[in-house]
Amino acid sequence: MKRYVFLLGTRMGEWEQLTPAEQDEVYAAHERFHAWTDERGYRRISGAPLEETPMATTVRHIDGRRVVSDGPFVETTEIVVGYYDVELPDLDAAIEAAALLPHRYAVEIRPVEDLSGS
Amino acid sequence: MTTPQRSMTTAGPEQYAILIIGDADRWWTTMSQEERSAGYATYGRFAQSLAARGHRVLGGAELHRTSEARTVRAGGSVSDGPFAETAEHVGGFFHVETRDYDDLLDCCGILAELGDGIEVRRVVREDERVR
Numbered sequence: 001m002k003r004y005v006f007l008l009g010t011r012m013g014e015w016e017q018l019t020p021a022e023q024d025e026v027y028a029a030h031e032r033f034h035a036w037t038d039e040r041g042y043r044r045i046s047g048a049p050l051e052e053t054p055m056a057t058t059v060r061h062i063d064g065r066r067v068v069s070d071g072p073f074v075e076t077t078e079i080v081v082g083y084y085d086v087e088l089p090d091l092d093a094a095i096e097a098a099a100l101l102p103h104r105y106a107v108e109i110r111p112v113e114d115l116s117g118s
Numbered sequence: 119m120t121t122p123q124r125s126m127t128t129a130g131p132e133q134y135a136i137l138i139i140g141d142a143d144r145w146w147t148t149m150s151q152e153e154r155s156a157g158y159a160t161y162g163r164f165a166q167s168l169a170a171r172g173h174r175v176l177g178g179a180e181l182h183r184t185s186e187a188r189t190v191r192a193g194g195s196v197s198d199g200p201f202a203e204t205a206e207h208v209g210g211f212f213h214v215e216t217r218d219y220d221d222l223l224d225c226c227g228i229l230a231e232l233g234d235g236i237e238v239r240r241v242v243r244e245d246e247r248v249r
Contacts, residue, residue: 003179005179005181005211007200007201007208009201009202010192045177046176046177046178046213047177048133048135048177048213048241048242049241049242049247050135050239050240050241050242051239051240051241051242055239055240056237056238056239057223057237057238058235058236058237058238059223059226059227059229059230059235059236059238060230060234060235060236061227061230061231061233066227066230068223068227072237073137073139073206073235073236073237074139074202074204074206074235076202076204078201078202080137080208080239083135083211085177085179091188094188095188095190095196098190099190099194101190103192103193103194104192105192106189106190106191106192106201107189107190107201108187108188108189108200108201109187109188109189109190110181110182110184110186110187110200110208111181111182111186112179112180112181112182113179113180113181113182
């Protein structure tokens with residue numbers, strides 16, 4: 001088994017613009033993804049929906065000083081709104097699983113570094 | 119726009135995602151073995167601080183270089199690379215539960231020493247979802 005993180009990206013503020021029916025479809029897509037992994041015995045290690053970036057805080061070091069600021073680190077129109085950390089057999093399965101997630105999202109599939117041997 | 123009240127010191131536990139954003143590929147490209155070792159030691163110090171200060175780690179991962187990323191776009195097409203067209207990407211993350219948001223930010227300052235931006239985002243609670 002390999003381990004992949006799915007980063008779910010969408011346009012900022014999109015959620016509020018969806019109709020209740022469209023929001024229901026988003027939830028239904030997550031449930032289809034859960035069912036797909038459960039039926040095959042693939043482990044979902046963790047996952048979470050994230051608040052949109054107006055509620056973000058960014059910590060960075062500038063010239064040796066710690067700087068804490070409101071808002072996201074990168075100013076883009078597309079933001080990460082959730083993630084899944086899952087065990088899957090290979091990249092083909094990861095792409096199949098990612099395609100089940102809400103079609104409004106771009107799903108970035110990232111293999112996880114295995115540190116167990118280091 | 120006013121900033122919402124964020125101090126969670128006296129509130130119940132909340133979950134946060136700590137996104138490590140920057141030149142994620144440098145760990146495999148430009149960083150020397152010594153720099154990588156020092157970097158992992160910094161992450162070890164961060165993990166120790168979380169444990170010692172009562173912040174519970176629920177999940178997290180170190181992600182492989184962005185050249186290994188694939189993106190399934192809205193509509194279903196698959197492309198190579200991350201979805202955002204920027205030089206900075208998520209290289210890893212922690213999923214943490216805490217009662218003290220300000221102290222969590224203080225711990226995140228340890229990770230920021232490595233030059234990345236550390237973006238802290240609150241996880242949406244079940245009761246906050248619009249149904």
